[in-house]
Amino acid sequence: MTISLAPFIDSWPFLLKAVGVTLFISVFSMLLGFVIGVVVGSLRTYGGRFLDMTLGFYVDTMRAIPLLVILVWVYFAFPMLTGHSINVTVAAIAALGIHLGAYIAETIRAGLTSVRKTQMSAALALGMSRTQAVRTIILPQAVIRMLPALGSLFVFAVKDSAIASVIAVPELLRQTQVVAGNTYRPFELYTAAMLVYFLLCFPVARGVDMIYKRVAHLGSS
Amino acid sequence: MHKRNLLFSAALVTAMTFAFGAAPALAAGTDVPAAGQSAKIDAIKARGTIKAAAIGETPWLPENTTGSGEQFSGPAWVLVNEYANRLGVKIEIVPVSHETKVPILATGEADISIAPLSVTPKRSEVVDVIHYSTSSLCFFGLADNPKIKDLKTVDDLNSPDLTMAYFTGTPPETWAPTRFPKMVLKGVAGSGANAPVEEIMAKRADVAPIDNVAWPQLSKQVPGLMVFPVGDDCLKSQEMGTDVGMAVDKADTVFRDWLLAVYGEVKDKVSAEEIRILKGN
Numbered sequence: 001m002t003i004s005l006a007p008f009i010d011s012w013p014f015l016l017k018a019v020g021v022t023l024f025i026s027v028f029s030m031l032l033g034f035v036i037g038v039v040v041g042s043l044r045t046y047g048g049r050f051l052d053m054t055l056g057f058y059v060d061t062m063r064a065i066p067l068l069v070i071l072v073w074v075y076f077a078f079p080m081l082t083g084h085s086i087n088v089t090v091a092a093i094a095a096l097g098i099h100l101g102a103y104i105a106e107t108i109r110a111g112l113t114s115v116r117k118t119q120m121s122a123a124l125a126l127g128m129s130r131t132q133a134v135r136t137i138i139l140p141q142a143v144i145r146m147l148p149a150l151g152s153l154f155v156f157a158v159k160d161s162a163i164a165s166v167i168a169v170p171e172l173l174r175q176t177q178v179v180a181g182n183t184y185r186p187f188e189l190y191t192a193a194m195l196v197y198f199l200l201c202f203p204v205a206r207g208v209d210m211i212y213k214r215v216a217h218l219g220s221s
Numbered sequence: 222m223h224k225r226n227l228l229f230s231a232a233l234v235t236a237m238t239f240a241f242g243a244a245p246a247l248a249a250g251t252d253v254p255a256a257g258q259s260a261k262i263d264a265i266k267a268r269g270t271i272k273a274a275a276i277g278e279t280p281w282l283p284e285n286t287t288g289s290g291e292q293f294s295g296p297a298w299v300l301v302n303e304y305a306n307r308l309g310v311k312i313e314i315v316p317v318s319h320e321t322k323v324p325i326l327a328t329g330e331a332d333i334s335i336a337p338l339s340v341t342p343k344r345s346e347v348v349d350v351i352h353y354s355t356s357s358l359c360f361f362g363l364a365d366n367p368k369i370k371d372l373k374t375v376d377d378l379n380s381p382d383l384t385m386a387y388f389t390g391t392p393p394e395t396w397a398p399t400r401f402p403k404m405v406l407k408g409v410a411g412s413g414a415n416a417p418v419e420e421i422m423a424k425r426a427d428v429a430p431i432d433n434v435a436w437p438q439l440s441k442q443v444p445g446l447m448v449f450p451v452g453d454d455c456l457k458s459q460e461m462g463t464d465v466g467m468a469v470d471k472a473d474t475v476f477r478d479w480l481l482a483v484y485g486e487v488k489d490k491v492s493a494e495e496i497r498i499l500k501g502n
Contacts, residue, residue, distance in 0.1 A: 002444075013288025076321075076328055085330055088316055168276065168316030174413070178277055179286045181414030184442040186422070 007183040008192065018175035019196060022161050025092050025171060026200075030157040032097025037104025044105065045112045046130065055105070062102030068163055071095040075167045092164035092171075096157065103153055111146035112138060144212070144219030151208025155201045162197070172196060250482035253307060259475035262308065265332055270313035271305050274322055274331035278415060280434050280498040281337035281354060281465060296353055296495040297335045297467055303487050304333075304480065319411040320390040323348055326470045333469050333480075339392045340464040349477045351484050352466030353491050358393070359436050359455035360385070362421055362428040364447040369427055375449045375460060378428060379403050386417045386426035393430045396461050418443060433458045434499060 008015070040058065043051045062070070075091040086094075115138050123133035165174035176193040180186045254262055265271050275293065277284025282297040291298070292314060305312045315331045322336035326348060340350050360378060362369045368382055378385070379401045387393040389408040397406050407426055409417050416431035416439065428449070431439060436448055436455050448455045469477050484491065 011286040011288070014286040017288060076324070079330060080328055166318065168318050168321070170316060174316075175286075177413035178284050181277070181412060182279065182284065182286055184414065184418050184439055186412070186414075186419045 003188055004183075004185055005188070007179050007185045007189055010183075011179045015172070015175055015179065015192075018170060018172045019200075021089070021169065021175075022158070022171040022200070025089065025096065025161045025164060025169065026154075026158040028093045029096035029100060029161070030154050032093060033100030033104050033153070033157070036097065036101030037108050040101065040105035041108025041112065042134075045109050046134065059102040059105055062099050067095070067099050067160055068166060070099050071163060071167060074098075088164075088167050088169045091167060092161070092169045096160055096164070100153060100157055100160075103156075104150070107146050107149040107153065108142075110149070111142035114145050115141050141219050144215050147208055147212045147215075151205060151212075154208070155205050158201050158204070159197065250478070251307075251486050254475050254479055259473055259479070261332055261470075261473040261476040262479070265308055265310055268310070270311050271301070271308060271333065272313045272315050272331045273301050274315045274317040274325045274334040274336055276317050276319060276322060276336045276413070278337045279438060280495055282335060283498060294494070295498050296491040297337060299494045300351075300353060300467070300484060300487070300491050301333065301335045303483060303490075307483060319388055323468060326468060333467055335467045337465050338468050339461075340466060341392045341395070343395065344392075344468070347471070348468040349471050349474075350464065350466040350468050351477070351480045352464035353484060353488065354465040354495055355462065356432045356434060356465050357458040357462045358430045358460040359433045359448045359450060359458050360428045360430055360460075361416070361436065361439065361446050361448045362426075363424070364445050366424075366427055369449075370447065372449065373451065375458075378449060381405065383427045384425075386420035386429045388412075388417060392461065392463065397430070400460070415439070421446070430461075437499075438501075 040055045044055050044059075047055075071092065074095040075086065075088065078091075079086050112134075119137055119141075120130075120133055123137045124130070128136070161169075161171055162173040164171055165177065168174060172193055176189050180189045183189070256263055256266075275282060275297075277293060280295060282293050282295045285292055285294065301312060315325065317325050317331075317334070317336055319336070322334050322338065323344060325331045326334055334348075337354075338344065338348075338350060339356060340352055344350070360375060364370060369378070372378065381403045384405040384407055385393075385397060385401065386407045386409050387397060388411040390411065394408060397404070407420070409420055412419060415435040417426070417429045418439065420426040421429050422443075431448075433455050440446060440448070450458050450460075469480065471477075
């Protein structure tokens with residue numbers, strides 16, 4: 001088998017732009033998922049039984065349906081339902097964010113409930129409101145405990161962005177397929193794509209681990 | 222003699238009257254339909270863009286992967302640019318895959334699918350096609366594959382010992398079982414290429430179909446392959462000969478007729494572009 005670097009020499013700007021799109025989708029779907037996750041996780045923890053059950057349905061639904069199905073539905077079925085067109089990138093961010101939000105919500109809920117209840121009782125006894133107690137006592141400890149799980153979820157956001165190739169989002173995997181289709185050099189191109197995904201995800205995973213090791217003691221109670 | 226000349230002159234004048242009278246009617250076919258005649262054209266003009274579903278495929282719509290310049294080239298690109306210019310709008314590319322290049326029209330997310338489309342009876346039931354090219358299939362595999370290296374004709378491929386890989390959602394999916402009833406057929410997800418080359422290189426399949434116009438480029442890029450019909454006969458293949466074109470939804474026949482009329486006017490330019498691509502210029 002001969003190895004050829006010609007596809008990279010000819011197409012590196014095209015592929016670099018695709019890496020940019022991958023990062024764009026990953027960051028914004030993570031942000032959307034984080035916002036959804038914080039709201040849902042907090043409401044499930046402190047919002048009472050009704051909210052817990054209702055939002056629990058959203059979490060269970062997102063965890064039960066494959067991301068690919070959600071992505072295809074958001075892009076193809078949702079516009080037919082609403083009558084509004086949706087751009088592929090927006091569809092990808094929306095689907096990934098909504099899907100990720102469920103997992104982040106559970107991570108947030110686990111973090112919040114891992115802090116002993118006596119801490120909340122003590123805060124309330126000192127005259128703090130619930131909101132003050134959550135913001136100043138519970139959350140700082142909970143966030144540190146959530147870090148490893150949140151780091152994993154961000155890595156998932158980067159990896160799951162590759163699924164968006166199914167709806168032809170011009171991210172790394174899809175554009176690699178385009179170049180491979182033009183040059184008939186799948187081995188070199190898909191190997192390179194694999195390496196790029198590794199280079200994107202590995203520092204995130206290691207970075208979060210390093211941060212956690214430094215601050216872990218602050219999260220114990 | 223005088224009477225014959227008079228009759229001849231009268232016939233000539235009559236013919237010229239009809240010709241000049243008909244010319245405006247013919248030219249009107251390529252005039253953009255007036256507002257209210259085509260809902261699709263009205264929507265395109267109101268939006269300012271024509272939404273064109275596209276996926277690159279040589280030689281009809283090669284995608285530019287250098288990172289600069291126009292995104293596509295080829296006869297389909299020349300034609301859609303002609304449409305956009307006449308409508309006074311820009312082109313908005315809607316990326317699709319081979320599986321979604323037809324269904325996208327039903328969702329309304331695209332006005333036209335310029336992704337190269339082989340015209341099949343099933344596809345003709347759901348979309349109208351503006352065809353601008355033709356294609357046939359060849360079948361390629363590894364030259365050192367003992368199962369195929371001594372075979373001579375396409376008919377020889379019809380064997381239960383051979384596996385053919387094809388992209389799901391493409392015409393060979395319905396055609397191959399009738400042409401090769403004994404062969405093992407294996408559908409794989411589209412990879413963006415014209416043919417599932419990876420399946421052949423990984424030895425998961427013995428042969429795969431490829432558009433005959435795409436074979437010369439494949440044979441240059443990937444050494445060690447052989448093709449059926451053998452050698453140059455591939456370019457004259459009649460296997461699954463189909464028209465290739467771009468698709469529009471059946472709902473708006475005025476839009477379709479206008480597209481066909483415009484193509485009729487510029488078909489030489491469109492053909493010239495395909496020849497340029499095939500020559501590798």
